[in-house]
Amino acid sequence: MLASKFFMPTLKENPADAIVPSHIYLVRAGFIRPLAAGIYEYLPLGFRVLKKIENIIRKHMDNAGALELLLPILTPASLWKETGRWDVYGKELFRLKDRKDTDFALGPTHEETITDLVRKNVRSYKDLPLNFYQIQTKFRDEARPRYGLIRGREFIMKDGYSFDVSEEDAIKTYEVMKDAYHKIFKELGLDYLMVEADVGAIGGKFSHEFVVKVPSGEAHIVYCEKCGYAANVEAAKFHRHKLPPEPLLEKEKVYTPSIKSVEEVANFLKVPITKIVKTLIYKADEKDYVAVLIRGDIELNETKLTNHLKAIEVRLANPEELESLGIPEGFAGPIGLNIPILADKSVEDLHNFVVGANEKDYHYINVNIPRDFKIEGFYDFGTAKEGDPCPVCHSPLKETTGLEVGHIFLLGTKYSKAMNANFVDKDGKEKPIIMGCYGIGVSRLISAIVEQYHDDKGIIWPDNVAPFKIHILILNTKDEKAMEVGFDIYRKLKEKGVEVLLDERDISAGMKFKDADLLGIPHRIVIGKSLQEGKVEYQKRDGSIKDLVNLEDMDSLLKGLL
RNA sequence: CGGAGUGUAGCUCAGGUGGGAGAGCACGUGCCUUGGGAGCACGGGGUCGCAGGUUCAAGUCCUGCCACUCCGACCA
Numbered sequence: 277m278l279a280s281k282f283f284m285p286t287l288k289e290n291p292a293d294a295i296v297p298s299h300i301y302l303v304r305a306g307f308i309r310p311l312a313a314g315i316y317e318y319l320p321l322g323f324r325v326l327k328k329i330e331n332i333i334r335k336h337m338d339n340a341g342a343l344e345l346l347l348p349i350l351t352p353a354s355l356w357k358e359t360g361r362w363d364v365y366g367k368e369l370f371r372l373k374d375r376k377d378t379d380f381a382l383g384p385t386h387e388e389t390i391t392d393l394v395r396k397n398v399r400s401y402k403d404l405p406l407n408f409y410q411i412q413t414k415f416r417d418e419a420r421p422r423y424g425l426i427r428g429r430e431f432i433m434k435d436g437y438s439f440d441v442s443e444e445d446a447i448k449t450y451e452v453m454k455d456a457y458h459k460i461f462k463e464l465g466l467d468y469l470m471v472e473a474d475v476g477a478i479g480g481k482f483s484h485e486f487v488v489k490v491p492s493g494e495a496h497i498v499y500c501e502k503c504g505y506a507a508n509v510e511a512a513k514f515h516r517h518k519l520p521p522e523p524l525l526e527k528e529k530v531y532t533p534s535i536k537s538v539e540e541v542a543n544f545l546k547v548p549i550t551k552i553v554k555t556l557i558y559k560a561d562e563k564d565y566v567a568v569l570i571r572g573d574i575e576l577n578e579t580k581l582t583n584h585l586k587a588i589e590v591r592l593a594n595p596e597e598l599e600s601l602g603i604p605e606g607f608a609g610p611i612g613l614n615i616p617i618l619a620d621k622s623v624e625d626l627h628n629f630v631v632g633a634n635e636k637d638y639h640y641i642n643v644n645i646p647r648d649f650k651i652e653g654f655y656d657f658g659t660a661k662e663g664d665p666c667p668v669c670h671s672p673l674k675e676t677t678g679l680e681v682g683h684i685f686l687l688g689t690k691y692s693k694a695m696n697a698n699f700v701d702k703d704g705k706e707k708p709i710i711m712g713c714y715g716i717g718v719s720r721l722i723s724a725i726v727e728q729y730h731d732d733k734g735i736i737w738p739d740n741v742a743p744f745k746i747h748i749l750i751l752n753t754k755d756e757k758a759m760e761v762g763f764d765i766y767r768k769l770k771e772k773g774v775e776v777l778l779d780e781r782d783i784s785a786g787m788k789f790k791d792a793d794l795l796g797i798p799h800r801i802v803i804g805k806s807l808q809e810g811k812v813e814y815q816k817r818d819g820s821i822k823d824l825v826n827l828e829d830m831d832s833l834l835k836g837l838l
Numbered sequence: 839c840g841g842a843g844u845g846u847a848g849c850u851c852a853g854g855u856g857g858g859a860g861a862g863c864a865c866g867u868g869c870c871u872u873g874g875g876a877g878c879a880c881g882g883g884g885u886c887g888c889a890g891g892u893u894c895a896a897g898u899c900c901u902g903c904c905a906c907u908c909c910g911a912c913c914a
Contacts, residue, residue, distance in 0.1 A: 286875095287849065288863065288875060289850050290847090290850090291849085292844090293906070294907090295908075313906065313907085367839090368912090384895090387914085416913080418912090420909095420910090420913090427913085435914090475914085527894095589912095593840070683914065685914075715914065734863050751872060751873060753872080755872085784874085784876060785873050785874065786875050787874085788872090789874045789875085790874065791875085793874090802873080804873050806873090
């Protein structure tokens with residue numbers, strides 16, 4: 277490609293509204309342009325990278341035995357109503373009507389559509405297993421799109437869906453997909469973690485996320501360097517050390533004027549924060565109240581609570597609601613409470629602890645379970661944090677942020693049951709198909725790669741996703757000899773099928789260097805002053821090589837690059 | 839959805855107290871220049887986000903709306 281005939285509108289200054297490096301450089305270097313919030317155009321440079329990533333994904337999915345197809349983006353509401361997601365998905369679902377006033381949605385994901393296809397065409401165990409995938413534009417009306425391609429309202433996703441006759445087989449398929457995902461993210465050169473994850477609204481039995489380690493990541497991860505345990509904090513478990521037994525002391529009500537927060541109570545009563553038990557009143561799905569007890573030093577994990585209650589969402593009760601329950605804000609406690617009481621495991625072997633008295637300005641000390649009140653049970657509602665003991669090997673956990681680029685779920689029968697996607701098994705009985713689903717954020721991967729591969733001058737693409745492999749700069753285009761040499765190398769590379777960009781624009785040398793640094797093409801051949809000595813310069817964009825090469829040695833150099 | 843901010847040329851932005859629409863870069867033409875976003879000269883380019891209001895007069899003041907960004911909540 278000749279730069280003079282190409283379209284690479286680079287910007288001299290950072291876009292005013294971009295914060296993270298991938299957003300800044302993808303826009304500045306002319307890979308993408310914004311059209312509306314969370315909606316981007318892929319310019320020729322960005323499109324080339326996108327196709328490279330897609331093809332790497334495609335290769336590994338095909339190798340793993342998945343079948344590529346293409347489902348409609350426009351999906352009838354009737355399918356979404358079958359699974360209940362027409363209501364559950366909420367504002368994120370882009371909805372529209374056709375001329376007959378029939379409701380449709382732009383697909384944010386395709387469980388319903390693929391399940392419909394399968395139920396219409398699969399009758400017997402002999403038709404299974406099946407594993408489909410597609411690479412397609414998805415739509416989600418996100419409340420807050422941000423960071424360029426990292427969170428968009430229109431984005432490109434690889435979504436895959438598997439159908440098996442048994443959970444055992446489904447788990448095997450899941451493992452094959454997991455393996456394919458590792459190959460994909462490794463080939464893309466990403467520094468990533470696979471972590472245990474919460475299944476969230478998509479549902480299912482268990483799931484794993486693939487998370488790229490970047491500072492701007494939205495996913496919070498804890499991991500163990502020793503044994504390799506890694507999980508999204510939403511799902512992360514952690515070990516609680518057993519506490520020694522203590523003689524039970526007499527319960528006592530104490531005056532704690534305006535002392536509300538855990539820290540204040542601990543300071544005022546001169547007890548460690550681990551002796552305080554927080555009583556959090558939650559409202560589940562806007563109807564039922566529940567009290568949750570948790571040790572003062574541990575944050576409650578709302579995802580775990582939501583899952584335990586089988587609720588769609590939970591929130592803390594507001595002060596007015598507390599008042600209607602007879603609880604003064606800041607002094608909630610379990611004693612005398614007539615709503616269900618659940619407790620985190622951290623409270624299980626705790627003795628002589630402090631709780632609110634459900635009375636303004638009073639707490640109880642030396643409280644014990646079950647002597648002083650009854651609860652429904654002890655469960656894991658804690659949020660893991662840095663330093664907590666690993667649930668597997670008890671070493672201190674580390675915390676990091678990451679960008680979710682892949683997520684796989686063992687769905688089970690959630691969709692097949694809701695949509696009657698059944699098959700007749702060997703035993704002649706009709707059974708729901710066991711499903712799995714597997715997503716990769718393809719457009720987000722562009723950003724993820726740039727987040728990990730850039731410097732202060734621009735992008736540094738890994739070879740296998742770079743828009744071009746070699747960038748030739750002819751610094752002085754008025755120099756006929758330089759033009760001749762540059763075009764000669766260009767033609768030779770083209771003949772060998774190498775993707776090469778030749779910058780023969782009649783602009784200053786400085787601009788060519790600046791653009792080349794921004795674009796990030798990994799290999800660069802500079803034809804400049806050293807041509808007088810019969811030499812050109814070979815550079816790597818990452819700065820690791822900067823050599824003068826004799827013209828007659830060019831062929832062997834190029835051969836080494838291929 | 840809560841909080842904050844921004845909106846003036848293609849881009850980055852300046853335009854106290856109301857009165858002339860501007861700068862740098864980019865763009866066009868010419869000259870000059872070609873190893874790190876050169877220089878000189880001339881030139882083109884505007885619904886000052888939109889709508890209403892106050893005023894003799896609004897980029898500027900008031901009201902409403904819209905769009906975009908950031909923080910948070912949310913998010914397969």
